[in-house]
Amino acid sequence: MNESLFLGIDGGGTKCRARLRDAEGNFLGEGTGGPSNIRLDPDLVWNSILTACREAIAQAGLQEADFKRIHAGMGAAGAGQTSAVERLMSRPHPFASFSIDTDAHTAWLGAFGGGDGAILIVGTGSCGYGGVGGRRYYVGGWGYEISDEGSGAAIGREALRRAIWAYDGRMASSPLSDAILSEFGNNPEALVDWVGKARPSDYARYAPLVLQHALQRDPLGIRLIQDAAAGMAQIATRLLDLGAPAICLFGGLSEPLRPWLPPPLQQAVTQPKADALDGAILLGREASPRRPR
Template identity: 85%
Template sequence: MIDSLFLGIDGGGTKCRARLRDAAGNLLGEGTGGPSNIRLDPDLVWNAILTACRAALDQARLGEADLGRIHAGMGAAGAGQSSAVERLMARPHPFASFAIDTDAHTAWLGAFSGNDGAILIVGTGSCGYGVVGGERRYVGGWGYEISDEGSGAAIGREALRRTIWAYDGRIPQSALSQAILAEFDHSPEAIVDWVGKARPADYARYAPIALQHALQRDPLGLDLITDAAHQMAQIATRLLDLGAPALCLFGGLAEPLRPWLPPPLQQVIVPPQADALDGAILLARQATQEPLVRRRR
């Protein structure tokens, strides 16, 4: 009998990461590939997945012939969009099985090993996600245009908005507003031109600047970071109200903003048991052994 292998895949807009374990859970290899946001062309996504997988196989001193005994699980941003998943799964693949879910779900699987709990992801965007009694719940994560509260993109967007207020004289100038204005040669028109082309990551570049000024007690920086922490707390509190017994934080801004959260929330934050790649491996195992938890958006 051929032993099964389990592959966890983290599909992101910048790169694809893969981790290979054997049936006993031993780490065999890891690899990376190109951009793998599943809203991209499916052929490009599969190329990124297979590039990362083959790099992991190479580390494990395995080869192409071993692809057929791999059970793969993938966590991907955009996997909540069924049309994108259908386009990807319409392409043939070489694996014994392939399961896909959102990156929030695989992060939760890794954090709590499939047990009740909630996660709050705070990076360029933000999203809350929890599973209690087998039922999934998302809170937020609807995109930076109308949601993603507390995220880097939201902080940056608000920093620019309030910089314009300061320029108009509606609020006092501060070191932060002056620093942002200086980047645009003190021209609100230049800010408007920039906004027309800006993406979420462009806005998020201003979040660390706002945090740095907040730590220096700049009034505008303090307002921005205090507001972001309050919005994070609203998402977290909703997840706890739904029955989650504990909370894990993920994302580049999670730890920098954690000290700004209220003490009652601090007490329920726990370290994750594992990362999203091992969560994706657990997804692959579940797909071959047991039904997935029910989903509710």
Template identity: 55%
Template sequence: MADTLFIGIDGGGTHCRARIRDGGGRLVGEGTGGPANLRLGPAVAMAAIVDAARAAAKAGGLDEGELGRASVGLGMAGAIDDARNGALLAQPHPFPRVAIDTDAYIAWLGAFAGSDGAILIIGTGSAGLAVVQGQRFNVGGWGNVISDDASGNEIGRHAIRRALWAHDGMAPMTRLAQQILDRFDHEPPKAVTWADQARPTDFAQLAPLVLDYAGQGDAMGVAVIEHAAEGAARIADRLLAAGAPGICLLGGLGEPLRPWLPRRIQEKLVKPKGDAMEGALLLAREARPLMQRAVP
């Protein structure tokens, strides 16, 4: 497989990342695309994947046609069943060999290189995964509507909800509540209209603001972040109960939330050996030929 290209794809709710290595393991290039959560639809997700792969190829000085000799590992947010995965792979794409799994799985694969351990991803969404003696334990990660504890999406939603409490006189009006209400001219109907059209990434954009005010001791900010930390700890406790010897805390909000986690959880946190795209590259080595595919 010396002439094979290996492409690792980390398809998340905020953006899609691609990394290409050659058969000898040399880094060829990296690139990014748009949001790739399968819940956005298979066409949207595949467009982001192809854009990221093309960008990585271009960064490495490769012609776009070179993607036709690639083995691809897809780690996708929302890849929770065969129907969704099949719909994705039925979209036009240039890849001859593909392996697909969840974004949590490639994060674990990269973090522990196949050894026992657990990961807790906290970004726009959230998910936990432990693999112990070959057995996989999925915890959370069931989407922004019914899951995503501790995520940026949940933090943003919770912050707006509490700001509206303050507006309605059910909670103190803090500086953070004021900041959030300012965005909607202190008119709740405007917040409702915005929320009806907002994506998880839109809610998650509020998370840095909430963390900043929580760090300053704002009562509303502290309440929101403590609630998020409780959700993260609940996932972590289950991962440890499954037998994981340690947990890698991943995602854009992982480190910011670390100080808010209970000591029992902080003591079990370990550093990852590699990132999610390295996990996707390991997955790519398990890719199988696609018998039928639509080529753009």
């Protein structure tokens, strides 16, 4: 019972997921925990991680003492910030080894098994990431205020901007702009108050509304979704130009927006070999000591 075990952890802003496999890759268990963006308080993050891991090992019929033979890999939101990684790793952990990288990296590891390829994540935010010839590339993902093209937050931001244009008479109103303005009582001051407190997820809440109106041939909805797809296409094209042979799409908006991409880019899209949790397991395997044969 001293065989190594491998745990993959996917840490996001709202929840943490963990998956446990044995040395042969057999599935043993999964678990979930709370928020685990590592820019949060490290004690909170470790609590979320360990909650998910305890659930996974319990499902596998294992005990807490088995942590010491687990090699863990974590793909985490916020792991691109060195200071956040250092804060998290300043706390002790119970694992045989623990490796951390960005959630984009582990999604890519899962999608291509460490081989050449690129991923495009399109959800509340957006980010392109690729690995080609041993080199890693990030494209986009600098935050919705100045980047994150094609994301839910960017779509919502632009929808609200255009609604104000319609209110001012700078562009023709549409059912979509009317629907947005009605949420604020047709009062731009109420919208400005809302913007002062809004987070990216608040903006992203408008993306489904925009998609719905686009499919109903609302001219504003169509224009916004075309612009979002163009932003996605720009990121994807850059990744292909860097040498990626194919692209995998991730995130809640990737499939709804995929039909709006130019046909050549749609043809470059492929299905991932595995998900981000298995990518995190691969990260843990890569960092674990190799046994002599």
